[in-house]
Every structure is written in C-alpha cells, then in structure tokens.
Amino acid sequence: MTPDQITYLVFGIVLLVALAFDLGLMSKKNQKVTIRQALMQTFFWVGLALAFFVFMWLEKGQTLALEYLSAYLMEWSLSIDNIFVFILIFASFGVKEKHYGRALLIGILAAIIFRILFITVGVALVNEFHWILYIFGVFLVYTGYKMFTANHDEEFDPHDTKVYRFLKKVLPLVPHDGNGKYWIRENGKRKYTILFVVILMLAAIDLVFALDSIPAVMGISRDKLVIYTSNIFAVLGLRSLFFLLRGAVSKFDYLQQGIAIVLVFIGIKMLAEHWINDWVDKPTQVFISLGVILVCISGSIFYSIFMKKKGVPPDAEETDEKSVY
Numbered sequence: 001m002t003p004d005q006i007t008y009l010v011f012g013i014v015l016l017v018a019l020a021f022d023l024g025l026m027s028k029k030n031q032k033v034t035i036r037q038a039l040m041q042t043f044f045w046v047g048l049a050l051a052f053f054v055f056m057w058l059e060k061g062q063t064l065a066l067e068y069l070s071a072y073l074m075e076w077s078l079s080i081d082n083i084f085v086f087i088l089i090f091a092s093f094g095v096k097e098k099h100y101g102r103a104l105l106i107g108i109l110a111a112i113i114f115r116i117l118f119i120t121v122g123v124a125l126v127n128e129f130h131w132i133l134y135i136f137g138v139f140l141v142y143t144g145y146k147m148f149t150a151n152h153d154e155e156f157d158p159h160d161t162k163v164y165r166f167l168k169k170v171l172p173l174v175p176h177d178g179n180g181k182y183w184i185r186e187n188g189k190r191k192y193t194i195l196f197v198v199i200l201m202l203a204a205i206d207l208v209f210a211l212d213s214i215p216a217v218m219g220i221s222r223d224k225l226v227i228y229t230s231n232i233f234a235v236l237g238l239r240s241l242f243f244l245l246r247g248a249v250s251k252f253d254y255l256q257q258g259i260a261i262v263l264v265f266i267g268i269k270m271l272a273e274h275w276i277n278d279w280v281d282k283p284t285q286v287f288i289s290l291g292v293i294l295v296c297i298s299g300s301i302f303y304s305i306f307m308k309k310k311g312v313p314p315d316a317e318e319t320d321e322k323s324v325y
Contacts, residue, residue: 004225007059011052011229018048018236032097033243041240046076049233060225063283067221068230070290074220074266075234076241077259077297078213080252083242085205092158093194093201099180103195104239107202112235114203115210119227122214126222133270136215140267143212148260163204167197206235212263219266220289254307258300265292 001009021044033041049072057065090100125132158164167173171192178184178193185191210231217227269276269289276285 003059007056007225010055011225014048014052015232015236018045033101035244038240038243042237042244045233045237045240049237052229052233056229063286064221064223064226066283066286066290067223068226070286070293071217071220071226071230072234073290073293073297074216074262075213075230076237077255077262077293078209078216079234079238079241080245080255081259082206082209082238083245086202086242087246089158089198089201089205093198095194095198096177099177099195100243101239102180103198104202104242107199108206108235108238110199110203111206111210112232114207115214115231115235116228118207118210118214119224119231122218123222123224123227126218133218133273136218137267137270140212140215140219140263140270142267144260144263144267147263148257150256158201161201163201164197167200171197173197216263216266219270220286252301252304254300254304255297256300258296261296262293265289265296 053065053069053072056068086104089095090103095103172189174184174186174191174193176193177195180195181193182196182199183190183192214227214231217230221227266289269285280288
C-alpha cells in the first residue's frame with residue numbers, strides 16, 4: 001500500500017471506531033446532553049483531531065501536518081457560526097431538547113456526505129482549471145468584507161428560507177415532532193414531522209457554510225487528504241460543540257469579525273499566490289497562515305469576552321415550546 005492509502009485507511013478506521021464509540025457510549029436516544037457530557041465529547045473529538053495531526057506529522061511530515069492543523073482550526077472556528085444558526089432553527093421549530101442530539105447527528109452525517117461531494121468536485125475543477133482559484137480568492141475577500149460589515153441586528157428566520165418553503169411545498173408536513181419520529185402515517189398516508197424538516201434544514205445550512213469554508217481550506221492547502229480530513233473532523237465535532245457553547249455562543253459578538261479577517265487574508269493569499277511563492281517558501285507560508293488564524297480567532301473570542309457586548313440571539317431554552325405553525 002502507498003503512504004496515501006495507509007493514511008486514508010487509518011483515517012477511515014479511526015472515524016468508524018469514533019462514531020461507534022460516540023453513538024454507543026456517549027449518546028443515548030431522547031436524552032438531554034449535560035454540559036459535562038458535552039465537554040467530554042468535545043475533548044474526545046478535538047483530541048482525536050489532534051491525534052491525527054500527530055499521525056500526519058509522523059507519516060507525511062511537518063508541512064502537511066501544519067496545513068491540516070491550520071485547516072482544522074479554520075473549519076472549527078467557522079463551525080461556531082453554524083451553532084448560532086442551529087440554535088435559531090431548533091428554537092424556531094420548537095424542537096424539544098431531548099431530540100437535539102439525534103437530529104444534529106443525522107443532519108451532520110448528511111452534511112458530511114454532501115461536503116465530500118463538494119470537495120471532490122472542487123478539487124477536480126481546480127486541478128483542471130487552475131484559474132478557478134482566483135475566483136475563490138475574490139469570493140473569499142468579498143465574503144470576508146460582507147461578514148465584517150454585517151448588521152448583527154438582522155435576525156435569521158428559518159421559516160423564511162427557500163429550503164423551508166420548498167420542503168413545505170413538496171412534502172406533506174405535520175405541525176409536531178411525532179414523539180421523536182421523523183415520519184408518521186395519518187389516514188394511510190406518510191407525513192413528515194418537524195424533526196425531519198429540521199434535519200434537512202441543518203444539512204442545508206451546513207452546505208451554505210461549506211461554500212465559504214471549502215474555498216478557505218483550499219487556500220490553506222491543495223492536498224486532498226488535508227481538505228477531506230480537516231472538514232470531516234471539524235463537522236463531526238460540531239454536535240458536541242453545539243451542546244457546549246449553545247448558552248455562550250451569543251457572547252462571542254466579535255468572532256464573526258475575526259473569521260472575516262481570516263477569510264480576507266486567505267483570499268488575498270490565493271490571489272497573490274504566484275508572487276508569494278517567489279518570495280516566501282512553503283513551510284514559512286504555512287506557519288504564517290497558522291499564526292494569523294490563531295491570533296484572529298482567539299483574539300476575537302477574548303475581545304468579545306472582555307468587551308461584554310450584549311448578545312442578540314435568543315436563548316433556545318426560553319423558546320423550546322414555541323409553536324411552529
């Protein structure tokens with residue numbers, strides 16, 4: 001077997017074992033997840049991602065391992081924005097807390113499948129048409145600028161999205177969770193519950209975020225292994241991060257600005273790649289990218305905490321019982 005095949009095999013085995021462990025021992029159906037459980041699960045997934053970083057260092061060398069770490073941190077920080085939207089989706093559809101875990105898991109697994117397809121297509125396009133990277137670069141700079149200047153008072157309404165309107169149009173829906181079921185039978189016909197709608201909404205929203213994150217990761221590394229593994233590890237850790245941060249995510253008022261600066265930096269780096277390669281060697285570029293990501297993300301989080309600006313997202317706990325229709 002080639003070194004690449006060995007690495008993919010190890011990654012696949014680790015992923016299957018980790019999912020079995022998470023599903024079998026750390027998650028139970030229709031059970032609320034405590035802060036302690038969420039903390040343990042977060043340590044588990046982050047520790048697994050860092051262990052893979054060590055494996056990458058030993059198997060692939062320093063440069064590729066640091067690219068993986070940079071990409072993982074980028075994806076992990078972007079996932080906090082996902083959490084804010086997930087909170088609003090659960091609150092808007094009145095999902096009971098005991099159903100959060102399974103809905104998140106299925107939605108995230110579906111999102112991983114779609115992300116793999118996105119990444120495969122994206123990598124193939126870049127390999128065939130290198131100039132697409134410049135489009136990605138412009139897109140990231142524009143996205144970063146819009147994110148930095150976005151109005152925080154504009155609240156996202158899941159019921160006002162094209163995805164929900166499409167689902168409501170094509171699927172027979174019922175205004176309840178079916179006691180934890182995803183579909184039920186009424187008068188001999190299958191009808192879908194709000195839990196089914198929420199799962200599709202979670203997967204769709206993650207794909208929207210992937211439009212930013214996948215080009216950003218490709219700005220850090222062109223290696224397929226780095227892109228796949230960093231994305232999958234970050235997304236798999238999203239569920240535990242949701243339960244850990246859902247009460248505090250509204251406190252990170254300036255995290256969006258930190259992420260925006262990173263996106264602009266990566267976009268400019270992609271646009272100026274030809275000239276940068278002439279002046280800066282690859283290992284140094286990786287260290288600079290990692291440093292910018294760490295400083296911007298950690299700096300924006302600490303700044304949010306110390307500034308104590310009033311957050312705008314509603315507490316999901318207060319709106320769990322709201323009607324969806």
